[in-house]
Amino acid sequence: MSLASSGSLISRNEGQDNMNLFIEKEGKKAAPLIAALNIVIVCAAIIAFFWVSLAIIDLKFDFSFLPKYRNWILNGFKTSLGISLLSLVLSLLIGILSAVGTSSRILALRYFCRGYITVIRGTPLMTQIYLFYYIIGTAWGIESRFISGALILSIFEGAYISEIIRGSYLSIDETQLEAARAVGFNRRQTLRFVILPQMVARTVPALAGQFASIIKDSSLLSIIAVVELSQSFKEISTSTFHLFESYFTLGAIYLCLTLPISFISKRLERRFYYEN
Amino acid sequence: MRIEIEHLYKSFSNSKVVLEDINFCDEVTSLSVVGPSGGGKSTLLRIIGGLLSPTSGSVTVDGTKLVQDERHLIQYRREIGFVFQQGGLFHHMTGRENIIRPLVSVHGYSEKDAADRADELLTRFGLADDGHKLPAALSGGQRQRIAIARAVAPNPKLLLLDEPTSALDPEYTTEVLNMVSELSSTGIRFIIVTHEMGFARKACDKVAFLQGGNVVEYGVSQEVFSSPATPQFRQFLGKMFEWS
Ligand SMILES: Nc1ncnc2c1ncn2[C@@H]1O[C@H](COP(=O)(O)OP(=O)(O)O)[C@@H](O)[C@H]1O
Ligand SMILES: [Mg+2]
Numbered sequence: 001m002s003l004a005s006s007g008s009l010i011s012r013n014e015g016q017d018n019m020n021l022f023i024e025k026e027g028k029k030a031a032p033l034i035a036a037l038n039i040v041i042v043c044a045a046i047i048a049f050f051w052v053s054l055a056i057i058d059l060k061f062d063f064s065f066l067p068k069y070r071n072w073i074l075n076g077f078k079t080s081l082g083i084s085l086l087s088l089v090l091s092l093l094i095g096i097l098s099a100v101g102t103s104s105r106i107l108a109l110r111y112f113c114r115g116y117i118t119v120i121r122g123t124p125l126m127t128q129i130y131l132f133y134y135i136i137g138t139a140w141g142i143e144s145r146f147i148s149g150a151l152i153l154s155i156f157e158g159a160y161i162s163e164i165i166r167g168s169y170l171s172i173d174e175t176q177l178e179a180a181r182a183v184g185f186n187r188r189q190t191l192r193f194v195i196l197p198q199m200v201a202r203t204v205p206a207l208a209g210q211f212a213s214i215i216k217d218s219s220l221l222s223i224i225a226v227v228e229l230s231q232s233f234k235e236i237s238t239s240t241f242h243l244f245e246s247y248f249t250l251g252a253i254y255l256c257l258t259l260p261i262s263f264i265s266k267r268l269e270r271r272f273y274y275e276n
Numbered sequence: 277m278r279i280e281i282e283h284l285y286k287s288f289s290n291s292k293v294v295l296e297d298i299n300f301c302d303e304v305t306s307l308s309v310v311g312p313s314g315g316g317k318s319t320l321l322r323i324i325g326g327l328l329s330p331t332s333g334s335v336t337v338d339g340t341k342l343v344q345d346e347r348h349l350i351q352y353r354r355e356i357g358f359v360f361q362q363g364g365l366f367h368h369m370t371g372r373e374n375i376i377r378p379l380v381s382v383h384g385y386s387e388k389d390a391a392d393r394a395d396e397l398l399t400r401f402g403l404a405d406d407g408h409k410l411p412a413a414l415s416g417g418q419r420q421r422i423a424i425a426r427a428v429a430p431n432p433k434l435l436l437l438d439e440p441t442s443a444l445d446p447e448y449t450t451e452v453l454n455m456v457s458e459l460s461s462t463g464i465r466f467i468i469v470t471h472e473m474g475f476a477r478k479a480c481d482k483v484a485f486l487q488g489g490n491v492v493e494y495g496v497s498q499e500v501f502s503s504p505a506t507p508q509f510r511q512f513l514g515k516m517f518e519w520s
Contacts, residue, residue, distance in 0.1 A: 175363040181327055182364070183378040183426065184354035193377055197368050 065240045066249060069232075076232030077253065083150045083228060084215045090154035091214065092207070095161025102166065113162075120159035125220050128156055133224045149221040149228075157214050164210065168202035169195070201272035208265035212258040219254075229253060277338055277434060277465050279304045279324070284333035286319055294319050296489040298333070304434070306460050308476035308497065309469045311486035312512065317469040318438050320486065324467065325436045326352045337434075354382055357427030357435040362443040364423045365411040371422040372398065372407035375429050383430045397425040401455055417448025421455050428459060435459070435466040442471060453479070473516050477501045485509045 024030045101113030137148045180190040222231035237246035284298040294316045322328040326349045335342045379390035398407045441449040485493040493509045504510040
């Protein structure tokens, strides 16, 4: 009797395990082994799909030309990273200033900042690159493509960062601000001890994500002939005729840059996750 | 402590009058403010605490009239402890930091004195093991007790509590009210807005019944609760005790 019941208990458990190999409740983390298994399955399916696609059109890859262009790639990589880092700093500055500006007491400043955010977010980066580089840049004699590229990218990303900062300010709980007044903090102390720490906690993970966008968006600067990573590969592909290999390598390098950033962003999110 | 309120009006921008000609003058040691939701209890408490300015009228504490500008109000708030219904602890600081930070930055304590004061209070109220936790990791009752500890840490001349137990599970209500009662027995003066009629009756000397923006009834708790003078308060008590 007891044997039979314990036997059925085991088999029922096994049945559940079988189901759980592929199914997990929403919002719940899968066990590491099960996660690995499912990731392998997904990867295998995707690779198989492309394998078959390649076979159908009878395409073969040859990456052997790459080492020859090592220096081109390295230079492009340095330029991309340099522009992105410079833009990260500048766009953060622009983002903070314009976020503060949108609620300025000086009306002209307030409307300028709101207009800036709206127009920049509502138009393609390509349009902005042409406008700022060929018209504004030429008119005011900004010679360096690197500098104007970084500036244009900063103006573009700054509008998004501005919204991130504004959003994190608005999401601060009203009670937190009233509590700050109740304990006797003045405005400066409220900013320093309550508003800024809470804003940093909400902004930093989103900023890390924005940095990944900056890196990707910097590839558009190739249209004003900034020789960054994607422009390097464009040149490599036209001189070697290895179009697919060049652009796939490019994609892989971008992924190598953005994956760690999104990983760090996730980590920061968890580190600052102190609410609820 | 003598609190004097004269012709106090408050209306918000949506023009509904929330407090209508409140007049009050008495010594306050332990006062409960009771009444139906929306009756203006929180509004009145926030005005007394210097967190909100009245539309007209005045509040006078110990002979000093509250000047309604930010500079004076900051000074005044530093002498008052305030406890909110919920969410009053700073989310990003541990319970202990919540107590220490205002002591250091507002009241001029050294870091060490502030830490000693925080630990003394945490130990006294059975929170010694919880001080290092963020509010999110604490129970509702622990959060409120730390909020009260933060409010009394700088020895305020008056403690104001706005429904400190309303957001709590019943099991935590008692531990919070016990803490208020113990503080009261060591001489801390307080005004509490509450729906806990037992506490209002037994632990507070006086009670004010606020309804529709008016103090409808006021007096010594023991007397007012056993024989309410107004039909409104009688009706309110009837509703409160319907299921008890
Ligand atoms: N900041 C505010 N803006 C507009 N109306 C408010 C505000 N605060 C409170 N009120 C209104 O004032 C009335 C009394 O509110 P309150 O003082 O919170 O009552 P109680 O605490 O007795 O429930 C309510 O009708 C509420 O909607
Ligand atoms: Mg209220």
